Amino acid sequence: MAPTPAVTAALEHFGASPTQFHNCANLKDRLVAAGFSEISEADTWTGALSPGGKYFYTRNTSTLVAFVVGGAYNPASPGGFKVVGGHTDSPNIRIKPHSKRGAGAGGATQLNVEAYGGGLWHTWLDRDLSVAGRVLVRSPDGSTVTQQLVDLERPLLTIPNLCIHLQTGDERAALKLNKEDHLQPILALADKTLGGGAAADDAGVDNFVKGHEPMLLQEVARKLGCEVSQIADFELALYDTNKAALSGINKEFLASARLDNQATCITSALAIIEYAGMADAVAKDADVSLIALFDHEEVGSASAVGAGSPIMGEAVRRISSALNTGGGNEDFFQTTLRKSFVISCDQAHAVHPNYAHKHDKNHAPKMNGGMVIKNNANQRYTTNAFTGFIVREIARRANLNTQEFVVRNDCPCGSTIGPIISEKTGIRCMDVGMPQLAMHSCREIMGTSDLDNAVSLFVSFFETFRSLDEMTFGCA
Ligand SMILES: [Zn+2]
Incomplete structure (x- = not known):
C-alpha cells in the first residue's frame, strides 16, 4: 500500500530538515505554497490582518507561528485562540x-x-x-x-x-x-x-x-x-545522512532522526494548511486557529525563542489587538485568553517490548494506537479532567483512537512545553504526543498511522473546539 499523503510529506520533511533552521524553512515553504502570507514582527499588524486571512512569522528563523483568522471573528466580542504547540529542535x-x-x-x-x-x-x-x-x-x-x-x-x-x-x-x-x-x-x-x-x-x-x-x-x-x-x-x-525510511514487514513504521519533535511540526503544519482550505468551516469560525513551534525545548525552553519566552502570550495579544482596530483593550484581551486552549504535542513513549516493565501496564501506549494523552498529577503535564475530556471527545467524534499515559511512580517523568506555556500565559492546556520508541536516539521509530491520526485530530480540534468549549461551559 502506498504511503498516505501525510506519511509521504513526513518522510520528505524529516529527510530535508537536519536542523531546526531547515525545519522552519521547509515548513515556511509549505505555508507559502498554501497561500499563507508572511508577516514580520518588525512591522505593525494593525490593518494588515483580516478575518479569513492566513499568516505566519518566524523568530530567529528557528521558531514559527502560523495562524488562520476565522471568517466570523468579531472584534466586538472576540473569540479565543485554538493552538497546537510543538518544538522545532532535537538533541x-x-x-x-x-x-x-x-x-x-x-x-x-x-x-x-x-x-x-x-x-x-x-x-x-x-x-x-x-x-x-x-x-x-x-x-x-x-x-x-x-x-x-x-x-x-x-x-x-x-x-x-x-x-x-x-x-x-x-x-x-x-x-x-x-x-x-x-x-x-x-x-x-x-x-x-x-x-x-x-x-x-x-x-x-x-x-x-x-x-x-x-x-x-x-x-x-x-x-x-x-x-x-x-x-x-x-x-x-x-x-x-541516513534518510528517513519506512520499515517493518508491512511498512507500519517510520524510522528517522528527530521524530521528537518534527513529527508535531509537520503534522500541525499539514493540519493548519488543510483547515485553511476548508472554506465553509473557516467562514463560520469566530476564533483564531494557530500553530506555535518553538526552539530550545530540549534544553528547557528558557530562551528568547523557547516556549518560556513571551512569544505565545505576545502572539495572542498582538493578533487580537491588530484585529480589534480601535476596540481592543486589556479587558477584551483577557476574554480572549479565557476562551483559548493549547494542545501541546510532543512525542510520547510507546511501550518497548524488551522493557515492558518500564510502563505501568494500564498506561502502556503502543505505536499506531493513536494519540497519547499524557497525564501527571505532579504537573509535568497539563492534562486535567476538562482538557483531557475535550481532546478525547474531539477524537471520539472524529473516530480517532487515543491512549492514556502516566509514568510509573518509581520512574522520573519527562516534561514539555505544555506546563511552561500554561505558567506563562494562564491559557488552558493539554499535553499529548505520538507514541515512539528510542526517543533521543540518533535514529528513532514511530508508527505511520499515528501521523495521519495526528493531522486528523488537529484539523478536528480547529473545527470543533468552540462547540465543545460551549458544551462544557463552567467546567474550567
Ligand atoms: Zn520533544
Whole structure:
C-alpha cells in the first residue's frame, strides 16, 4: 500500500530538515505554497490582518507561528485562540565556536563539538555524519551580512566506537561516554595532499574564521559559493545522512532522526494548511486557529525563542489587538485568553517490548494506537479532567483512537512545553504526543498511522473546539 499523503510529506520533511533552521524553512515553504502570507514582527499588524486571512512569522528563523483568522471573528466580542504547540529542535551535536583541534593521534583531524540537549550519545557512533545549519555570510564588499542555510549533505565525519578488543569487560559493561572526550568526530587525515590546507591564515580574516578548522570552512564556502573570508559566523550541527525510511514487514513504521519533535511540526503544519482550505468551516469560525513551534525545548525552553519566552502570550495579544482596530483593550484581551486552549504535542513513549516493565501496564501506549494523552498529577503535564475530556471527545467524534499515559511512580517523568506555556500565559492546556520508541536516539521509530491520526485530530480540534468549549461551559 502506498504511503498516505501525510506519511509521504513526513518522510520528505524529516529527510530535508537536519536542523531546526531547515525545519522552519521547509515548513515556511509549505505555508507559502498554501497561500499563507508572511508577516514580520518588525512591522505593525494593525490593518494588515483580516478575518479569513492566513499568516505566519518566524523568530530567529528557528521558531514559527502560523495562524488562520476565522471568517466570523468579531472584534466586538472576540473569540479565543485554538493552538497546537510543538518544538522545532532535537538533541544533536554542534560545532563549537573554535572547532580547530589540529592534528591528533594517528594524524586524525577532528572537530571540537558540543552536545546539545539530552541525546542518547552512543547512538551517534559509527554513523555517516554530515554538517548543516545556518551561516552568516558577508557580501563581497562587506557592506551587508545575510543568513544562508547550508547542508553539506555527504558523509564527512565519523565518531568511531572503540573496538571491543581494547576494552576491558568492565568498560564494555559500563558503555560510558564522556561528552567532552568521546564525541569529537574525525573529519580527515591531516595530510594536505588529501585536500587540506590553511586558507584561514590569510590576512584579513577575523578570529571567528581563524578558530575554525580550515577544511570545514572551505567545504562550507564551496557549498555556499562564497569565499572563506566572507563567513562571518555560523551555527552548525552534525546529523546522520541516513534518510528517513519506512520499515517493518508491512511498512507500519517510520524510522528517522528527530521524530521528537518534527513529527508535531509537520503534522500541525499539514493540519493548519488543510483547515485553511476548508472554506465553509473557516467562514463560520469566530476564533483564531494557530500553530506555535518553538526552539530550545530540549534544553528547557528558557530562551528568547523557547516556549518560556513571551512569544505565545505576545502572539495572542498582538493578533487580537491588530484585529480589534480601535476596540481592543486589556479587558477584551483577557476574554480572549479565557476562551483559548493549547494542545501541546510532543512525542510520547510507546511501550518497548524488551522493557515492558518500564510502563505501568494500564498506561502502556503502543505505536499506531493513536494519540497519547499524557497525564501527571505532579504537573509535568497539563492534562486535567476538562482538557483531557475535550481532546478525547474531539477524537471520539472524529473516530480517532487515543491512549492514556502516566509514568510509573518509581520512574522520573519527562516534561514539555505544555506546563511552561500554561505558567506563562494562564491559557488552558493539554499535553499529548505520538507514541515512539528510542526517543533521543540518533535514529528513532514511530508508527505511520499515528501521523495521519495526528493531522486528523488537529484539523478536528480547529473545527470543533468552540462547540465543545460551549458544551462544557463552567467546567474550567
Ligand atoms: Zn520533544
